[in-house]
Amino acid sequence: MSDDPLAAIVPKKEGEEAIAALREEGVYDDSRSVREAGSDALALPVIRPPKGTEVHEVIRQPDPEPRAPGLADLLAERGWDDAEIERAPKSWAVIGSVILADFGGCPREREIGEALLELHGGADTVLAREGISGEHREPSVRAVAGAGDTETVHTEHGTEYALDLSKVMFSPGNKAERARMGEVVEQGERVLDMFAGIGYFTLPMARAGAGVTAVERNPVAFRYLLENAVLNGVEERIDAYRADCRDVEVQGIDRVVMGYYEAHDYLPAALEALGDGSVLHMHEATPEAELWERPVSRLREAGKTAGRDVEVLDERRVKSHSAGVAHVVVDARIGRSR
Known part of the structure; x- marks a missing residue:
């Protein structure tokens, strides 16, 4: 149907990075769940066709499914009230096996970090971003949950980037x-x-x-x-x-x-x-x-x-x-x- 909601098709291996980019662009639809599109692709829910994020195609998606539990849901299950949830991070980036988020003084950072790791099963570390400084624009990060590793290998469109998120930007x-x-x-x-x-x-x-x-x-x-x-x-x-x-x-x-x-x-x-x-x-x-x-x-x-x-x-x-x-x-x- 012409009024069915939209979904952007991306390769499975690029799903996490594409979701982060779509969120940053402001077109990701958090009200619906991600669905498979064949054996090697995902259909990511969007509210309009993306302009700054590369996708294979944008399709109409009949019979959309409500989204799976998100960060707010997981925090509510842990007993957080609405005011506390409102102070939790609204966006974050998954770079390789590391989740990078702006915490901005929100409460109970470790619980947020553990919830983020639950949301992103392929990640093993959550880092808080704390700014950039110096001649070489070096990032400052702090381990919040998980293994605490800052080195990872991030993959985009088949290109592999090894990096240390405590020392270089991405x-x-x-x-x-x-x-x-x-x-x-x-x-x-x-x-x-x-x-x-x-x-x-x-x-x-x-x-x-x-x-x-x-x-x-x-x-x-x-x-x-x-x-x-x-x-x-x-x-x-x-x-x-x-x-x-x-x-x-x-x-x-x-x-x-x-x-x-x-x-x-x-x-x-x-x-x-x-x-x-x-x-x-x-x-x-x-x-x-x-x-x-x-x-x-x-x-x-x-x-x-x-x-x-x-x-x-x-x-x-x-x-x-x-x-x-x-x-x-x-x-x-x-x-x-x-």
């Missing part, structure tokens, strides 16, 4: 963009990833057949970058440098990825590396009131200074960065000024 909300970068590259392309981290974009691109020059100055993230190249069997396609990306000289590059919120400061180096007719992907944290004028004008101004033509190909919102600020990406083709 954003579930960037999942669709990570997957997209593995789709836009072509076999044999030369790519420069200026802020490679643990391989967020480098690994999908290398797995797709690109040769990637990956630059990362954080020594811990760089160690995981090397480990993940081997883990995914793409070490022969990645040239990794622990350095400031402005100090790595490469030219004639087909594609540059600038996956950092302040990437505009590094545009001269990116434009210098790019060949004629190549593509640039510039990330930025932009106030909503300045979309899309600010990132595009910054890119055009840098192109003018460098004597390069800039053709904007796409403008995409990745996710919310903070109140009133969006994480966006501008794709552009870069040419030589005639």
Whole structure:
């Protein structure tokens, strides 16, 4: 029926990550349960088609089932009253075997952690996020329940990311963009990833057949970058440098990825590396009131200074960065000024 509710189809192995991304996008329907869609896929309930989360397809779902018990139900079973439940986390991320949540001073953290582990049977640790600090934007986390492990291996679209959540960042909300970068590259392309981290974009691109020059100055993230190249069997396609990306000289590059919120400061180096007719992907944290004028004008101004033509190909919102600020990406083709 045309008024049947919607469901997004995703591979089973990506179910937890997809649910987290759909929740962050604000389209996940907590009133219905997840159902199987064949032997290898899940039908995730959504209130409207997602725009920022990659799914196989969106279908109508006749005879929907009420959702299975959620966190609030489990806490109520443990004797929590409505006021206490209201203070419990409303969202969390499952990264590999670790659940990462913002507790924000809510009561009885351990009971919440144990309930979350009950909800996500594949996880063995719950960590509280307590902020980010330092030159390398290092996360601060605290073990709340379970084994207390901070190291894990997270899988997305077949790419494996080994990481330590107490030392490096991982954003579930960037999942669709990570997957997209593995789709836009072509076999044999030369790519420069200026802020490679643990391989967020480098690994999908290398797995797709690109040769990637990956630059990362954080020594811990760089160690995981090397480990993940081997883990995914793409070490022969990645040239990794622990350095400031402005100090790595490469030219004639087909594609540059600038996956950092302040990437505009590094545009001269990116434009210098790019060949004629190549593509640039510039990330930025932009106030909503300045979309899309600010990132595009910054890119055009840098192109003018460098004597390069800039053709904007796409403008995409990745996710919310903070109140009133969006994480966006501008794709552009870069040419030589005639």
